[in-house]
Amino acid sequence: MHSCPGSASKSQHQAVRDTLEVISGKWKLVILALLLNRPYRFKELSREIGISPRILSKELQELEQHQLVTRRVCETRPITVEYASSDHGRSLLSVVQAMSDWGYLHHETIVGKKRLDDPSAQIA
Numbered sequence: 295m296h297s298c299p300g301s302a303s304k305s306q307h308q309a310v311r312d313t314l315e316v317i318s319g320k321w322k323l324v325i326l327a328l329l330l331n332r333p334y335r336f337k338e339l340s341r342e343i344g345i346s347p348r349i350l351s352k353e354l355q356e357l358e359q360h361q362l363v364t365r366r367v368c369e370t371r372p373i374t375v376e377y378a379s380s381d382h383g384r385s386l387l388s389v390v391q392a393m394s395d396w397g398y399l400h401h402e403t404i405v406g407k408k409r410l411d412d413p414s415a416q417i418a
Contacts, residue, residue: 316360317386321345321353326383327390329363333378362386 317323324343328334334342340350354377357363362383368374398412408414 316362319353321349322357323390323393325350325353325357326362326379326386327394329377329379330384330387330390333366333376335368336375336377339377357383 317326321343325339328339328342336347336350336354339345339354340347343350345353354363354365358365360382361380364378364380366376366378368376398409398414401409402412
């Protein structure tokens with residue numbers, strides 16, 4: 295017995311759709327990219343990204359539901375909340391790195407020169 299032509303392709307398409315359902319949107323991968331480097335407090339994340347607290351809260355809740363980030367309430371006054379990448383979130387490190395690399399390449403292709411913050415740009 296053999297599988298129908300295209301069944302592996304259909305499965306791959308479904309897997310890509312499943313992935314996009316979890317990480318799509320304007321902010322999720324940006325948030326994850328930062329949290330893969332180190333934990334951030336809520337206000338610090340909001341300032342760093344330039345995202346409203348309302349939207350950030352919604353995005354973090356969704357990332358937490360998918361077990362990509364962890365949330366820790368710090369016993370400080372006032373109380374602060376810190377977010378970090380979970381082990382499961384760190385499984386996206388190669389995806390985030392590949393997207394970052396492609397973003398630098400795309401910018402260079404379209405604009406004709408490297409971004410100033412491109413790590414591969416040579417400083418003269």
